[in-house]
Amino acid sequence: MLTPPSMNTHFILRGFGHYAPERVLTNADLEKIVETTDEWITSRTGIKERHIVAEGETSSDMGLQAARKALAAAGMDASDLTHIVFATFTPDYVIPSAACVLQEKLGIAGQVCLDVQAACSGFLYAMETARGYLALHPQSKILVVASEALTSRVNWEDRATCVLFGDAAGAAVLTNGDADETPRVVDIMLGADGALGDLLTVRGGGSAIAYKLGQAVGEEYFVEFLGREVFKHAVRHMTAISEALLAKHGLTKADVDVLIPHQANYRIIDAVGRKLEVPVERVFSNVDRYGNTSAASVPVALSEALDLGVIKPGHRVLVPTFGGGFTWGAMLLQF
Structure with missing residues (x-):
């Protein structure tokens, strides 16, 4: 029960x-x-x-x-x-x-x-x-x-x-668990803006563009996006929600030991790191070996960073993300 x-x-x-x-x-x-x-x-x-x-x-x-x-x-x-x-x-x-x-x-x-x-x-x-x-x-x-x-x-x-x-x-x-146990999720903040949804889509197969028996599969059944617009919104929203989450807990950018952004591409990862003033050596990235794996990118990066010893006991880890919808969020972890 x-x-x-x-x-x-x-x-x-x-x-x-x-x-x-x-x-x-x-x-x-x-x-x-x-x-x-x-x-x-x-x-x-x-x-x-x-x-x-x-x-x-x-x-x-x-x-x-x-x-x-x-x-x-x-x-x-x-x-x-x-x-x-x-x-x-x-x-x-x-x-x-x-x-x-x-x-x-x-x-x-x-x-x-x-x-x-x-x-x-x-x-x-x-x-x-x-x-x-x-x-x-x-x-x-x-x-x-x-x-x-x-x-x-x-x-x-x-x-x-x-x-x-x-x-x-x-x-x-x-x-x-107990209040002093780690690793723990300190907090998560999320956001979305459906008005920007058309900038990154997979439209085919939904009720608006339904399947019809025998029809050819068109481009709308695959990922389509406007790269420059997505880049702009991704950096802006990932940075803003990260700053809001830190401020909510009385923390500053200097309190972040490891930054693990969504692994979309290195330009976005680098831009978010610079906006949040996190030194490059404290920004974890494995996008070179995995590419963008969408929802999987954050947990894969977290798991790999732990395996590699990048994340150590006592570290405060900030995880911002951004995706189609548009959706975005930030998670604060204490190890």
Whole structure:
């Protein structure tokens, strides 16, 4: 039975995990597919390679691998979970949800399962959803997964977009704990502006542009965006919400030990770091090896930064993100 809400909830991160498919697509490989060069891609995005799902490999398959690692790091079994929150805009199916598919693959049943769709901000939106469940039911044990088979929504004939994206999954286990336990989620702030939604879209397949039996698949079924406009709004909103979150907790930019922005491209990461006055050596980036993995980028980066020892006990970590919708957010973690 779930207990009544409590005012003494502390959001403790019990374990992280990440996964990327074995297949690696380099910039040199892309030169054979579309009119581009390694120099053009690297100079504009900082991306050198990205991971691509194998034939038949799905978002839930990747999520399963990341989830198993997070559960192992947490010292928990899947049967301990009470909720699965799955962030993605590339689920295996429209129905059933990716969370329900993952639940079955974990060999469990009965948990609350739901998907969250906020594009590249999906992990933070899912984490805030998990915090809401924990506030209501403090004994909950919640698996938060972000997984994107993003290359399934990439137009490989569009050199402006196909060079940017990769596939990956990240996961975290969130529970209640003691006030002094770490790592913990200090706070999350989120925002959105639907009036800007047309600047970054995957329109095909929704009720506004429905599927018709036998029709050809057009460009609207893949990622389309106006790069310069997205860049401008991404830097502005990621910076502003990060400053607001720090101010809310009486902190300054100098209090940030590690900055892990959404891994969209290196120009955005660098611009946000400079706006927040965080020295480059304290800004973590793995976009060169993964590309933009949408909702998965933040948990993959967090998990990898922990594995590499970039994040150490006592560190305060700031995680800003931005995605289609437009959506954005910032998360403050204490390790």
